[in-house]
Amino acid sequence: MRRIFRSLVSIEEAKQKLEESLKIERKVEEVSLRSSYGRIIAEDVYAPIDIPPFDRAAMDGYAVRAEDTFGAEEDKPIRLKVVGRIEAGDKPEVEVNKGEAVEISTGAAMPKGSNAVVMVEYTSAENGDVLVFRPVAPGENVIAAGSDIMAGELLVRKDTRLTAREIGTLAAVGITSVKVYSKPVVAVISTGNELIDGGELEYGKIYDINSAMLCAAIEENGGKAVYLGIARDNEEEIRKMIEDGLKTADIVLTSGGTSTGIGDMIYRILDNLGEVLVHGVAVKPGKPTVIAIANNKPVFGLPGYPTSAFMIFEIFVAPLIRRMAGVSKEDSxxxxxxxxxxxxxxxxxxxxxxxxxxxxxxxxxxxxxxxxxxxxxxxxxxxxxxxxxxxxxxxxxxxxxxxxFSTLKPADLIIIGSHCVGIDVLLELMRKGKPFTSKVINVGSSGGLAAIRRGEADIAGVHLLDAETGEYNAPYIKRYGLRGVVLVKGYMRDQGFIVARGNPKDIKGFDDLLRDDVTFINRNQGSGTRILLDMHLKKIAEQRGVKLEDVTAKIDGYTIEAKSHTAVAVAVLMGKADVGLGIRSVAERYGLDFIPVRGEEYDFVIRKERFEKDVVKRFLDTLRSEEFKKELEKRLPGIRAYEKTGEIIEFT
Incomplete structure (x- = not known):
């Protein structure tokens, strides 16, 4: 039976329901100091002893009575009798009396009677005595007991996250274990007949993304993740896993099985195990979220889609884990x-x-x-x-x-525009040299030119065909009124018809798309491939003396748009279409036949002032390299460098 969501509640209402129904308890455990890094300390810690616990020498030299050195000069040194030697770690057994000195090492305990140390550089040993060439003041070169830490001093405040600095301070006073907040244990369950956990991927199956992602997010927020596995769409199996989670964990997370589709059972199971507080939140993504209380523990039914599951985790679960773990997190x-x-x-x-x-x-x-x-x-x-x-x-x-999501780190190289796998190969080759970071944002050729205009991109990848001139890219730079930029010729991509192996519909040209027995898969408006198609269809319309709309109306599938070359190939592979227009590399990747139409010029637009950036220079050097040419030929059939690759055209 299909269940329609209860009336959707707002995020604030959902949080309030959870708050009213759940008593948050912070558990405390004792752990060894050496394993306490990153944990949140659960009590104030005070120093049980002074640090240092005794007066100690700050320098190698001689422990003396400071007053015995008054008047010492380089040409008139004071002679003191050496009555002993103390190394670091020794218990002093000797006392310094008037006119005496004790040789001492850095860190060693000061002997009774002494109150200063003369640095060895200002002394000279002579027949069991020491000549002092410079006077010292009381306390000079001595670290007094308790000068670093005094007994009773607050060392670490409750709710502090322990780092190397705090751990070092605690170790200094002899503390070997600390009380910290226990990490809340969070059980993670994935549901769905379509999921597998690694291994060979069968048709119709997908890998379980959510469990790995959620376990990492739990640890990141201060919890301890326990993965219970994948439950099939079987009510008893899902119920058993949730019950196991409730026995061993503080929080239980499931993903999948929360919407209104047939076979979705999380709501019903949780309704039987406890009280469902929320079924449906007025949020996108993540509407089909379930929040329940069972055995006085929170249970969250997250959506199956990964981004939806992650966003709902961030909104509801992460703050709860941090609160139970005593972890604070400042939003950036x-x-x-x-x-x-x-x-x-x-x-x-x-x-x-x-x-x-x-x-x-x-x-x-x-x-x-x-x-x-x-x-x-x-x-x-x-x-x-x-x-x-x-x-x-x-x-x-x-x-x-x-x-x-985390600290924003500016990338060394930013490429915005129409994506191509050739860029991935180019960046991979660049990384063989000096390390750098890059960000590639795929917004289409027009979006790339807009990013260049605004100064946001170092490089824009473009492949815009001008239907009037048949020329790629340069006319659009002029049309956009871009100044102070250059067009760097990139590489060629073979464009053509993608058809099933053996070309069963005997597709030869654009006229075949108008046949009644042919179904077509189109590309999205604004793409270079769509412009190429419409340019050829316009010629057919002119030849037949009809409007372009009359021609496109005869194509079965003209209005069905795919947003990538890969999507076109998959549509043909699955029999959803007989033919589509795309690039050779994706056709060969999926074992399909390819009928070439023309070469497409994929170029790069760069702002002139970015030419001086080291990483842009490396980009261009790699683009022009013989290694890049060979890698394209080897790895990407239908994408190739040519005689114009790397050529620069300036626009002033």
Whole structure:
């Protein structure tokens, strides 16, 4: 039976329900000092002894009575009788009387009667005596007992995170164990018939992403993760795993099985085991979230999509773990301007992952597509913005607050534009030399040119075909009014028809797309591939004396758009389409046939002032290198360097 969500609650309502139903207890345990790094200490710690516990010599030299050295000069030294020697760690058995001295090592305990140390550099040994050429004041070159730490002094305050500094201080006073807050144990369960945990990937199966991601996030927030495994879509199996988690853990997390689809059972199971507080939160991503209390312990049913699961974890679970572990975490936030308009769903608060790029200020590039399902999108993001329930969209250029996932580290090289696997090969070769960091943001060729204009990108990858001239990229630089930039010729990519092995529909050209027995998969508007297609279809329309719309209306699938060359190939591979337009490399990757149409010029636009950056110079050197040419030929069929690769065209 399909269950419709209960009335959605806001994030604040969900947190309040959890707070009212849960009594937070911080457990305390005692651990050895050597294993306490990173733990949160659960009590104030006071010094049981003085440090140092005795007066000790700060220098190698002679322990003396300071008054015996008064008047000593280089040409008129004072002679003292040496009555003993003390090394570090020795218990002094000798006493210094008037006119006497004791040879002493750095760190050694001062003998009775002495109150200063003459540095060995200002002395000279002679027949069992020592000549002192410089006077010392009382206390000179002596570290007094308790001068570092005094007995009873507060050393470490409760709720402090123990680092090497605090641990060193505690070790100094002889403390060997400390009381710390116990790490809350969090049981992690994944659910779904489609999941496997490693091994060969069968068709229709996917690897379990969420368990590894959530276990890492639990540890990162101060908890101890216990992975219980994958439960199939079987009510008894899921129930048994949750019950096992409730016996051994302080918090239980499940992922998957929370929406309204057939076979989703988490809500029903938790309703039987305890009390469901929340079923559905007005948030995007993560609406189908379940929060329950069972055995006086919180249980969270997270969505199955990785980004959705992570965001709900960050909103509800991470603060709870930190609170139970005594861990505090300061949110890192910054202000940025949005790179493009973003539409949101009214009535749901949206947490949108973004990339951050620094130009004149910070710019936030939204992660596009179905980011709730795509783990790679989350991995690439620097943080997220929060869009209120009352906003239907956020305007391009509007200032937003970005909550960072971690400390923002500016990349050495920023490439924004249309993505190509050739760039990945190029960057890989660059890393063989001096280490550097890079950030590649894929927003399409037009987005890359806009980023160059704003000064956010060092390099933009572009492949825009001008339908009027048949020329790539240069006309668009002029059209965008970009100045102070150069166009660096990149490499060629073979564009053509991607068809099933053996070309069963005998596709030969663009006219075949209009046949009744042919289904087509198109590319998204604004892509270079789509421009190439429409350019050829326009020629067909002119030849037939009809409008372009009449021609496109005859193509079965013209309105079905894929956002990447890979998506086109997969559609053909799965039989969803007979043909699509794309690049040779993806056709060969999926074992499909390829019918060439023309070579596409993939180039790079660079601001002139960035040419002096070392990493940009290395990029260009690698682009022009023989090694890059050979790697393209070996690894990426249909992508090749040519005679113009590396050629520079200036735009003033």
């Amino acid at each position: 936030r910054l202000k940025a301007k949005l790179s493009s308009r973003v539409f949101s769903a009214l009535g749901r608060r949206e947490f949108l992952p973004v990339n951050i790029v620094k130009g004149e200020g910070y710019t936030a590039y939204p992660v596009t597509g179905n980011y709730s399902a795509a783990i790679s999108k989350l991995g690439e993001a620097d943080g997220f913005i929060e869009i209120p329930e009352s906003r239907a969209f956020v305007e391009e250029g509007e200032e937003v607050e970005v909550k960072l």
